[in-house]
Amino acid sequence: MISRLTGAAYGVHLSDQVALLSVPLIANLVFSASPEVIGILVACQSMAHLVGSVPFGILVDSVQQRNLTIAAGFVSLTGFSGAVVAIILGSIVLFGAAMTIAGFGVVLFVLAALSILPKISARERLAKANAAIEVPRAIASFVVPLLVGLYFTAVSPILIIMIAVIASAVALAFTITLPAVEMQPPAKSPVFKRIVEGGAYVIRHRLLLPISLCAIFWNLAFAALLVVLVPVIRQVYMMDPGAFGIGLSAFGLASILGTWVMGRFSDRIAPNLILLFGPGSSVIAAIGMALIPAGSSPVLFYACAFLLGFGPSMWLVTQNSVRQLVTPSERLGRVNAVIQTAIYGIRPLGALAGGLVAGSFGPQTGMLFVVFAYGVSFFAALFSDLRRVGSYSELSPEDEHEFGDGAITTE
Numbered sequence: 507m508i509s510r511l512t513g514a515a516y517g518v519h520l521s522d523q524v525a526l527l528s529v530p531l532i533a534n535l536v537f538s539a540s541p542e543v544i545g546i547l548v549a550c551q552s553m554a555h556l557v558g559s560v561p562f563g564i565l566v567d568s569v570q571q572r573n574l575t576i577a578a579g580f581v582s583l584t585g586f587s588g589a590v591v592a593i594i595l596g597s598i599v600l601f602g603a604a605m606t607i608a609g610f611g612v613v614l615f616v617l618a619a620l621s622i623l624p625k626i627s628a629r630e631r632l633a634k635a636n637a638a639i640e641v642p643r644a645i646a647s648f649v650v651p652l653l654v655g656l657y658f659t660a661v662s663p664i665l666i667i668m669i670a671v672i673a674s675a676v677a678l679a680f681t682i683t684l685p686a687v688e689m690q691p692p693a694k695s696p697v698f699k700r701i702v703e704g705g706a707y708v709i710r711h712r713l714l715l716p717i718s719l720c721a722i723f724w725n726l727a728f729a730a731l732l733v734v735l736v737p738v739i740r741q742v743y744m745m746d747p748g749a750f751g752i753g754l755s756a757f758g759l760a761s762i763l764g765t766w767v768m769g770r771f772s773d774r775i776a777p778n779l780i781l782l783f784g785p786g787s788s789v790i791a792a793i794g795m796a797l798i799p800a801g802s803s804p805v806l807f808y809a810c811a812f813l814l815g816f817g818p819s820m821w822l823v824t825q826n827s828v829r830q831l832v833t834p835s836e837r838l839g840r841v842n843a844v845i846q847t848a849i850y851g852i853r854p855l856g857a858l859a860g861g862l863v864a865g866s867f868g869p870q871t872g873m874l875f876v877v878f879a880y881g882v883s884f885f886a887a888l889f890s891d892l893r894r895v896g897s898y899s900e901l902s903p904e905d906e907h908e909f910g911d912g913a914i915t916t917e
Contacts, residue, residue: 507626508635510683511619514575516642517677521582521670522612523643523650525551525589525605526732527754528670532663534736535747537598541869545733545861548853550602554609555850560701562614563843566621567700567836572684574618579678582611586670593664611674613846615681620842624830625687633827633898637769640823644765647815648758651751704840713832713901714841716890717825718848720785720883724818727792727879729853730860734872742869743807744800752804753811760815768823777824781892784821785884787813792880796873831901 533539533547565574585608592600619639627635650669708714735753739745768780791814798806833841856879864872887893895901 507685508623508638510680511575511622511626512639512642514579514615514677514680514684515619515639516646517673517675517680518578518582518612518615519643519646520650520673521586521608521677523646523758524666524670524673525586525608527651527751528663528666529605530732530736531747531750532593532601532666533598536593536663537601539598541733541737541861541865543598543861544736545857545859545865547598547602547605548729548733548857548861549855551605551609553606553854554613555846556852556854558610558613559617559843559847559850560704560840561843562617563704563840563846564700565614566617566839566842568839570686570689571618571622572681572686575615575622575681575684576678578611578613578615578618579674579681580611581614582608583671583674583678585609585611586667586674589667590664590671593667608670608674613850615677617839617842617846620826620830621835621839622687624835624838632830633772633823634769636826636830637765637772637823640765640819640826641762641769644758644761644819646758647761648755651754651758653751700840704837704844707833707837707841708844711832712891713895714829714845716886716892717781717829718845719886719890720781720892721825721845721849722852723879723883723886724785724788725849726852726856726859727788727876727883729856730863730872730879731792731795731876733857733860734864734869734876737864737869738795738873739807742800742873743798743802743804745804745807749804749807753807756808756811757815760812761819764816764819765823768820772823772827777828777895777898778893780817780820780824781828781895782884782887784817784819784824785880785887787817788880789877789884792873792877796870796877827898828895828901831898832903834903 529547529551530544533544537543539547585604585606588604588607589601592598592604623635623639624632708718736747736750739749740747743749768775791810794810794813795807798810829841829845830838860872860875863875
């Protein structure tokens with residue numbers, strides 16, 4: 507079953523990476539959008555995470571998760587097909603709306619897959635299983651930016667979006683072959699109460715809260731960086747716009763390497779090292795990008811992008827395993843939804859902030875904002891109990907929290 511879930515993940519993440527990369531490029535080069543408008547479009551693409559994660563988390567805890575993966579593939583296919591129509595019609599509004607719809611499918615699939623994985627993988631192999639399911643994301647983040655960076659100006663943007671359409675269709679085909687998974691009886695409490703319980707579990711948890719804070723500021727910075735990079739590359743670095751795609755491809759290559767390292771050596775590396783290295787290396791990479799002078803070799807930019815992808819890809823696998831191990835299975839969908847909201851829901855705000863800062867004060871100031879946000883992400887991890895997670899075997903829901911009459915105790 508893991509292989510079929512991985513196959514679906516390839517389709518989902520390939521289409522998502524096409525969207526992630528093509529939105530700012532199409533906005534800038536096809537619709538001639540300003541930095542502020544680019545920020546709004548990137549925010550539209552990410553809005554699904556902010557709006558959809560929590561209600562989808564409720565569904566994941568109460569509806570057959572195999573059916574939800576099928577629904578996710580269908581929604582993504584509909585959204586990306588609409589984006590093709592938007593480009594043909596020359597409607598930037600329709601383009602933003604279609605990308606938002608496609609994003610809802612990605613959110614639903616990720617939440618369902620994260621809840622399915624602990625049910626089909628042994629506890630001692632969960633970190634390796636998480637690494638396996640992240641490989642499609644890592645490979646897509648390498649292949650798509652490289653191809654788009656090399657060929658964006660040579661092919662029609664419609665063909666690029668059609669890749670996302672085809673990938674979504676592949677994901678849908680794989681999800682249809684998935685068997686049903688065992689489900690806990692759905693909770694009978696009101697929906698709002700279940701949402702509050704999931705949020706309370708994260709907020710009061712000594713590990714899940716810093717993971718969430720780290721994710722919030724990392725993704726705030728990353729979304730701002732996506733908006734700022736295109737004008738920085740063109741106006742500050744004085745490089746060809748294609749460097750944007752190749753740089754993100756270097757980011758993707760590093761993600762593949764980081765995910766591979768976790769798949770091979772996750773049982774030999776203390777989780778706390780990765781939980782600090784991921785955000786810490788991001789700060790170094792962002793500072794490097796901010797210091798690149800005009801007329802420099804693109805290799806400097808690519809090296810910084812590589813560093814930005816390596817540590818965080820390892821962090822993602824590690825924090826997925828931590829949250830799966832410390833969360834009761836009947837609450838996992840809601841907890842995943844809260845953290846996914848933190849990880850991706852903040853991106854619209856980051857995109858808007860990056861566009862506003864770059865548009866008002868220049869792209870170089872926008873890069874300084876990115877450095878600051880990455881720094882806050884690192885300190886959120888550094889000054890927390892994430893430093894003390896020496897092994898996965900120490901983690902369990904009972905060790906962290908016990909829900910009784912509303913009180914929570916922490917050992």
